[in-house]
Amino acid sequence: MTCPALIDFEASCLPDYGQSYPIEVALARVDGSSRTWLIRPAESWRFWDWSPEAEALHGIxxxxxxxxxxxPAQVLAEMQAFAGHCQVYADADLDAYWLEVLAHAAGMHPPFPVRYLGEYFAERGYTRPQVVSALDAARExxxxxxVARDDASRLALAVRLLLDGETAA
Structure with missing residues (x-):
């Protein structure tokens, strides 16, 4: 089993600090495979914001x-190839926003929709204690x-732990 895939972006600034653009993105599948891409800023982002606070968090x-x-166009094409037929989930709506920003910069449509991970859990009947336990175990x-790869991989691991029934709740 390789699906679903989890996505995570790092950005030029924190949302409260201005107009941010994506600088790194990772996709991780529940089989443990993952890919990360650094994103060259598009010309259209030249006057968008960069914050030292965000740089201190992600280190890029x-x-x-x-x-x-x-x-951006290359990143999108490679992301689409890696995601394959998997549905893509994120734990925050900002990831869907940054995918749209990335696609817009490339003059393209997003290669896939980004769904909210909470919906995935709810659709499968996982309880809040089960989800919290899986997230805690993945965080350990x-x-x-x-770091985009670690954040996406941690979410994918939490999903895998739930699928495998390795969480207690």
Whole structure:
């Protein structure tokens, strides 16, 4: 089983600090596979905001994304290929927003919809204690936060633990 896939973005600033753009994105599937992409800023984002607070959280500097980031269209194409037929979920609506920002910069439509992870849990009848237990167990195994690959992988692991019935509640 490889589906669903979980998505997480890191951005140029925190939502309260201004107009942010995506700088890193990761997709992780419940089989443990994952991909991460650094995103080269689009020209249209040139005057958007960058905050030192966000950089301190994710640890990605502007010169790194300018040098090592991939163009938005390439990131989208590779994300679509990696996601394959999986439904994609996120734990925050900001991830869907940043996917739209990324797609708009490339002159494209988002390659897939981003659904809310809470809906996935509810549709499958998981209780709040089960979900909290799975998230806690995943956080113990993958404690690093604000790194897109780790955040997406932690969510995918929590889903896997629930699917495998490895949580107590």
């Amino acid at each position: 500097a502007q010169d790194v994304i300018a040098r090592d980031g991939l163009p 195994r993958l404690p690093v936060e604000h």
